Amino acid sequence: MNQKQMEYFLEVYRQGNIQNAADRLFVSRQGISKMLRTLEEELGQLLFIRNPHGLVPTDYANALLPHVQRLLAEYQSIANMSTLASQSKSVVTIYALDHIMAYFGADFLWDFHRACPDIILSTVDTTDDAALKGVLEKQCNFAIVTGEVDQNRFAAEPLFFSRYCVRLHREHLLASKEKIAYADLEGARIVSKGRAYRCFRHNIDRYILLPGIQVDLVAETADEMLITDMILRHQAINLGYDYAAVLNLHPDIVVKVLDKADELGQTVYLVWDKTTVLTQASQKFRAFLLEWLSQNGKDKVVLDCSKKQ
Numbered sequence: 001m002n003q004k005q006m007e008y009f010l011e012v013y014r015q016g017n018i019q020n021a022a023d024r025l026f027v028s029r030q031g032i033s034k035m036l037r038t039l040e041e042e043l044g045q046l047l048f049i050r051n052p053h054g055l056v057p058t059d060y061a062n063a064l065l066p067h068v069q070r071l072l073a074e075y076q077s078i079a080n081m082s083t084l085a086s087q088s089k090s091v092v093t094i095y096a097l098d099h100i101m102a103y104f105g106a107d108f109l110w111d112f113h114r115a116c117p118d119i120i121l122s123t124v125d126t127t128d129d130a131a132l133k134g135v136l137e138k139q140c141n142f143a144i145v146t147g148e149v150d151q152n153r154f155a156a157e158p159l160f161f162s163r164y165c166v167r168l169h170r171e172h173l174l175a176s177k178e179k180i181a182y183a184d185l186e187g188a189r190i191v192s193k194g195r196a197y198r199c200f201r202h203n204i205d206r207y208i209l210l211p212g213i214q215v216d217l218v219a220e221t222a223d224e225m226l227i228t229d230m231i232l233r234h235q236a237i238n239l240g241y242d243y244a245a246v247l248n249l250h251p252d253i254v255v256k257v258l259d260k261a262d263e264l265g266q267t268v269y270l271v272w273d274k275t276t277v278l279t280q281a282s283q284k285f286r287a288f289l290l291e292w293l294s295q296n297g298k299d300k301v302v303l304d305c306s307k308k309q
């Protein structure tokens with residue numbers, strides 16, 4: 001089973017239709033059909049059952065799928081290595097939870113560039129789970145995510161603790177409270193990051209939905225412009241992390257820590273695959289990041305709610 005056969009198999013599996021797969025791969029329908037017959041003969045197993053609606057994968061094909069995906073990811077990693085080898089600079093790729101790199105700021109990128117001019121940082125904002133998946137599939141060197149990580153699969157360094165907080169309009173009825181408890185949110189309009197994020201699952205699921213607090217969950221979004229607009233125009237309350245709140249201050253929006261905020265939140269970690277030997281460039285990045293955070297006071301989020309925003 002060669003790389004092309006695996007690519008064809010994967011696309012047919014995804015599309016459930018030979019013509020659609022052929023269109024996506026820019027090959028002929030006949031070429032796809034011939035490849036499937038050849039592959040089934042080589043494996044001695046039927047891969048798809050044909051019905052009026054298309055192709056249905058067999059149990060063997062379902063079992064084969066994760067192995068094919070893993071092998072194709074390895075092929076891509078090898079191709080990426082060839083690309084990197086042709087460059088004069090090394091590249092360190094980081095998949096980070098939304099707005100983490102913005103919290104570090106442009107100074108971090110500039111300081112790293114001055115310290116390590118031979119290394120290019122490539123950063124991608126994403127969800128916690130997608131970042132960890134990127135590490136396992138060798139799409140990135142590091143993930144920066146919240147919460148505990150599987151120590152059997154990953155190595156991790158704690159970066160800082162991020163508390164849960166709320167952002168709301170200055171004229172909101174709750175804005176006069178020094179601290180806001182989850183019970184205070186009964187009946188409130190809520191806008192938050194979606195359930196694809198651990199923030200939603202750990203925060204809203206655990207402290208609002210499970211205890212039975214009734215809220216009007218207006219929207220789930222990580223778009224800060226939409227969140228700000230919802231707060232200003234519709235009296236919505238945003239639930240999120242304090243590291244993101246300090247980035248988006250507005251004169252008509254106040255930020256409040258949640259009651260027991262020192263306990264309610266998650267640690268942000270730098271994570272990598274513990275089975276992978278870090279490159280020299282990756283080692284330099286890890287060492288620089290840990291030292292830089294401490295030297296620049298970014299290892300602890302400062303959210304001074306006593307000051308006017």
